[in-house]
């Protein structure tokens with residue numbers, strides 16, 4: 077049985093756009109009075125003018141759902157970088173940063189990430205599940221249909237597995253309304269129990285990653301490369317071994333110091349995320365690679381730092397995605413569409429570049445090329461807005477009430 081929805085005032089398909097580089101709004105395909113049909117497996121079989129689809133639907137066993145209000149349909153949004161699984165709060169850090177303390181100073185004083193690690197270790201699996209579920213429901217309501225979630229606040233085998241189990245349980249929960257992509261960020265910082273970075277990374281390589289693979293808890297390994305976290309040599313060692321074990325890799329790179337995007341490119345990482353302090357040298361390297369440059373405007377705002385040089389990255393030909401980095405420390409605000417709209421205003425991005433950055437380019441960063449555009453063969457993941465003009469999606473970026481709902485593999489939420 078197929079399902080046919082229409083007529084939509086506008087369908088912004090995002091099909092036919094380049095994976096990399098700058099985009100102009102004139103390149104956007106906007107189907108007015110459009111319709112979409114998908115099959116019982118949740119994959120799109122037709123998209124086009126509503127009237128044309130009426131004819132097609134007559135030749136198939138189709139359930140028709142009539143749209144009787146103005147709606148704009150887009151591919152479901154993809155948030156390709158979050159730390160939505162954690163316990164506790166970092167209210168104190170935020171207040172201190174507003175008053176002038178730096179993120180790195182707070183980390184050096186034993187606060188920061190370690191503060192959340194202590195709270196997350198203390199939380200039971202059930203409590204951590206409830207906290208994460210609530211955050212993910214908010215993310216779903218913001219029009220996201222695919223969401224990456226990292227571990228990284230456990231930093232022991234037991235606590236990292238607890239975090240990844242919470243994410244796996246929620247991924248399997250039918251009411252969640254999101255496709256979750258789990259990432260192991262056990263290499264977030266070196267916990268004080270370990271003498272050296274190498275000793276901790278060896279512990280992860282021998283005691284954690286094999287279990288994650290055996291249990292199928294994650295395909296992806298991330299590391300924070302920074303002065304207060306891991307250095308480049310140790311990161312190269314760890315990521316190379318993780319790749320040999322079959323993991324995809326991604327890096328927290330160039331957030332404060334431009335040292336890691338070179339390594340990301342060297343190792344052909346899926347993505348290099350942050351890049352607030354990347355220079356022209358790193359921009360060029362990323363632009364000549366298949367490593368997605370992920371801008372995290374919420375982290376720039378949350379630590380009061382500059383934005384990722386998104387305009388320069390696009391003009392150089394990089395693949396640019398935009399994500400929230402939702403986490404209790406550097407980026408507590410969430411709201412992908414609002415963050416993307418602010419980044420666009422400061423970095424001078426077109427609507428097409430923003431939409432691409434939170435759909436198919438973000439999906440590519442996660443190795444999920446089966447989604448992110450509305451075209452035949454892709455997943456029926458959509459977000460509908462109670463609007464008549466797609467440009468209002470970013471103009472009304474902080475308005476939650478314009479979101480009508482989402483479809484995840486054809487299931488309506």
Ligand code: NIG
Nearest residue numbers: 189300328375401403405406
């Ligand atoms: O992406 N930079 C490292 N990790 C997170 C922050 C985590 C935290 O402060 O709790 C980030 O900004």
Ligand code: FE
Nearest residue numbers: 157159328401
């Ligand atoms: Fe992050």
